[in-house]
Amino acid sequence: MRTEARKIADSPLEWVSGSGDSSGIILSSRVRLARNLEDHIFPWRASREEMLACEERIRSRILSENSLRSFRVFEIDQLDPLARGVMIERHLISPSLAKGGPGRGTAVDDRGIVSILVNEEDHLRIQAFLGGLRLHEAWRVARQIDQILEDLVYAFDSRIGFLTTCPTNIGTGLRASVMIHLPALSVLRKVGKVASDCGRIGLTVRGMFGEGSDSAGSLFQVSNQVTLGQTEEELIEKVSGVAAGLVRQEQAARDRLLSEKRSGLEDKAWRAWGLLRFSRNMGIREALELVSLARMGSETGVLPKVPSSTWNLLLMDIQKAHIQARAESDLTPEELDSTRSGILREAFGPFHQTGQLS
Amino acid sequence: MRTEARKIADSPLEWVSGSGDSSGIILSSRVRLARNLEDHIFPWRASREEMLACEERIRSRILSENSLRSFRVFEIDQLDPLARGVMIERHLISPSLAKGGPGRGTAVDDRGIVSILVNEEDHLRIQAFLGGLRLHEAWRVARQIDQILEDLVYAFDSRIGFLTTCPTNIGTGLRASVMIHLPALSVLRKVGKVASDCGRIGLTVRGMFGEGSDSAGSLFQVSNQVTLGQTEEELIEKVSGVAAGLVRQEQAARDRLLSEKRSGLEDKAWRAWGLLRFSRNMGIREALELVSLARMGSETGVLPKVPSSTWNLLLMDIQKAHIQARAESDLTPEELDSTRSGILREAFGPFHQTGQLS
Numbered sequence: 119m120r121t122e123a124r125k126i127a128d129s130p131l132e133w134v135s136g137s138g139d140s141s142g143i144i145l146s147s148r149v150r151l152a153r154n155l156e157d158h159i160f161p162w163r164a165s166r167e168e169m170l171a172c173e174e175r176i177r178s179r180i181l182s183e184n185s186l187r188s189f190r191v192f193e194i195d196q197l198d199p200l201a202r203g204v205m206i207e208r209h210l211i212s213p214s215l216a217k218g219g220p221g222r223g224t225a226v227d228d229r230g231i232v233s234i235l236v237n238e239e240d241h242l243r244i245q246a247f248l249g250g251l252r253l254h255e256a257w258r259v260a261r262q263i264d265q266i267l268e269d270l271v272y273a274f275d276s277r278i279g280f281l282t283t284c285p286t287n288i289g290t291g292l293r294a295s296v297m298i299h300l301p302a303l304s305v306l307r308k309v310g311k312v313a314s315d316c317g318r319i320g321l322t323v324r325g326m327f328g329e330g331s332d333s334a335g336s337l338f339q340v341s342n343q344v345t346l347g348q349t350e351e352e353l354i355e356k357v358s359g360v361a362a363g364l365v366r367q368e369q370a371a372r373d374r375l376l377s378e379k380r381s382g383l384e385d386k387a388w389r390a391w392g393l394l395r396f397s398r399n400m401g402i403r404e405a406l407e408l409v410s411l412a413r414m415g416s417e418t419g420v421l422p423k424v425p426s427s428t429w430n431l432l433l434m435d436i437q438k439a440h441i442q443a444r445a446e447s448d449l450t451p452e453e454l455d456s457t458r459s460g461i462l463r464e465a466f467g468p469f470h471q472t473g474q475l476s
Numbered sequence: 477m478r479t480e481a482r483k484i485a486d487s488p489l490e491w492v493s494g495s496g497d498s499s500g501i502i503l504s505s506r507v508r509l510a511r512n513l514e515d516h517i518f519p520w521r522a523s524r525e526e527m528l529a530c531e532e533r534i535r536s537r538i539l540s541e542n543s544l545r546s547f548r549v550f551e552i553d554q555l556d557p558l559a560r561g562v563m564i565e566r567h568l569i570s571p572s573l574a575k576g577g578p579g580r581g582t583a584v585d586d587r588g589i590v591s592i593l594v595n596e597e598d599h600l601r602i603q604a605f606l607g608g609l610r611l612h613e614a615w616r617v618a619r620q621i622d623q624i625l626e627d628l629v630y631a632f633d634s635r636i637g638f639l640t641t642c643p644t645n646i647g648t649g650l651r652a653s654v655m656i657h658l659p660a661l662s663v664l665r666k667v668g669k670v671a672s673d674c675g676r677i678g679l680t681v682r683g684m685f686g687e688g689s690d691s692a693g694s695l696f697q698v699s700n701q702v703t704l705g706q707t708e709e710e711l712i713e714k715v716s717g718v719a720a721g722l723v724r725q726e727q728a729a730r731d732r733l734l735s736e737k738r739s740g741l742e743d744k745a746w747r748a749w750g751l752l753r754f755s756r757n758m759g760i761r762e763a764l765e766l767v768s769l770a771r772m773g774s775e776t777g778v779l780p781k782v783p784s785s786t787w788n789l790l791l792m793d794i795q796k797a798h799i800q801a802r803a804e805s806d807l808t809p810e811e812l813d814s815t816r817s818g819i820l821r822e823a824f825g826p827f828h829q830t831g832q833l834s
Binding site: 381382384385388389391392393394395396397398399452456459 | 739753
């Protein structure tokens with residue numbers, strides 16, 4: 119049973135490689151398109167048969183398309199809870215889709231760039247993830263998939279655009295988002311301000327782990343709130359521009375910490391390093407926090423250099439379903455914390471420094 | 477000015493070597509004798525001239541005695557505050573004596589076993605420190621000095637014994653104490669119970685750093701409360717017996733932690749190790765706490781083996797006056813914390829372990 123979960127956990131994700139601009143701070147860029155099929159009742163009021171029929175059409179289209187031959191199609195109900203958990207942690211499916219039910223599924227490409235959610239809130243959610251600040255490129259990738267699947271005939275109104283289950287997605291059906299790491303702005307307690315500034319121009323800042331500006335690990339998702347009244351390119355450009363601005367703000371905050379509070383920053387970073395390299399039990403929240411501080415330390419030259427890909431990979435590898443998927447048998451909460459600790463110790467082993475005064 | 481302080485900080489202390497029985501848990505044994513000279517008014521009501529005259533007699537006796545030729549005699553008022561601070565941290569003088577004044581002094585032997593306090597609360601306080609549980613031996617050493625100095629003719633009453641300024645010291649004038657490290661009993665919150673048990677049989681348990689059972693670094697002093705009504709040998713035997721009992725209790729508590737809470741103990745110990753080896757700023761309280769946990773970890777085989785002498789030496793080297801004495805110039809509180817951190821990192825460098833899973 120664990121085999122499938124482990125296979126998914128071990129499959130690649132393009133963004134993890136740390137490619138793309140500003141990839142130390144912008145971990146990933148995502149473009150998601152919400153689409154529905156004209157000939158089918160929308161999922162929220164569709165019958166079981168309707169759901170299955172719709173899924174069947176979508177699956178056939180994907181499987182018959184030569185350019186999508188690298189996609190694997192999953193039926194959620196055929197996946198055990200562990201495999202679904204791993205998919206959620208990799209953002210390949212949403213917690214809502216993970217609940218399963220008739221006709222619910224997903225299709226994932228073998229490079230870990232695209233996932234197509236089937237019969238979640240809408241018939242189709244096409245999402246493309248890339249590393250760094252690459253929203254324009256992610257939009258091109260999503261658009262390609264979109265152009266293939268539009269053979270299925272989308273529910274579309276020439277005046278308002280694509281029709282969706284929730285009015286907030288109507289129009290372009292596009293949500294552009296970046297996953298951004300803001301440890302220095304968090305230390306300086308500036309994230310609340312950043313979030314309200316973003317709110318005023320129609321963007322949302324949300325913690326990746328936990329809520330609002332109190333996100334564990336200083337990881338945030340910045341995305342557009344509305345999808346209507348602007349073109350796809352305008353939306354992409356807006357989120358991209360704000361993301362680039364946040365990168366500059368975070369860099370300035372790091373420079374400020376380095377110049378004005380260097381000793382405190384060094385202490386925080388080295389303590390995080392010491393705990394990551396030596397602890398024997400660690401909960402996810404503390405692990406995210408320490409990884410965040412150590413990553414900032416490494417990127418600012420205070421700690422040994424560790425590649426972005428190592429930091430990115432850890433964000434998934436230390437999560438519950440990923441750990442369980444790779445274990446021989448079900449781990450107790452204590453075993454989970456001790457295994458997480460072991461993963462962290464091993465991750466930093468190759469970048470070992472004694473911490474001696476030079 | 478710093479030269480004298482540094483010289484004292486660098487001078488040996490026999491107990492630091494970690495010799496003697498149970499020296500992992502009983503850091504040192506001390507016997508202290510309170511004595512006064514029959515021909516002189518007791519210090520609390522003596523005039524300046526009286527104090528100076530008394531000190532002069534004591535000093536001449538020490539300096540004229542061949543068997544005490546290794547002693548260095550200090551006049552407190554001639555020592556700068558830093559040197560006095562170092563002496564307090566080494567327990568060579570009391571904070572009360574450190575205040576100085578006419579005729580106040582101390583004499584210290586070159587092996588760091590004996591210090592003779594002059595004109596503190598009593599004319600003479602003879603103290604002998606040895607490593608491990610060696611109260612009988614410390615008593616013999618103190619007795620030898622006592623027999624030399626009794627040429628000065630002590631204030632003595634054949635019915636009640638030696639006369640002292642404070643009634644609690646009357647009789648034998650003897651206080652036997654051990655400095656004991658009880659981290660496992662502290663973790664298990666048993667120190668309060670231990671202290672009240674000791675109280676019932678006339679012994680006092682006091683934190684070495686801080687008060688009562690909340691001592692930083694789990695270091696306690698166990699000593700006899702009364703000095704009257706029992707012979708010196710009986711008092712020594714009693715404190716010795718209780719100290720040996722506490723060693724067994726602490727050992728049992730460590731065994732219990734190892735068998736019942738091993739994972740928690742390992743985590744605590746390795747975290748302490750990681751922080752000691754990597755932090756950049758550390759206050760004294762946290763340092764004492766982490767040194768205590770790491771020492772227990774090392775002694776129970778969870779952490780790399782570190783000799784007792786390293787742990788013992790650190791207890792002085794990380795303290796304020798010792799750090800200042802060895803600095804080139806006065807350190808700010810921030811510099812003090814960062815220097816302390818550096819001392820700790822260097823101390824554990826030679827015992828380096830990567831913390832990798834084996």
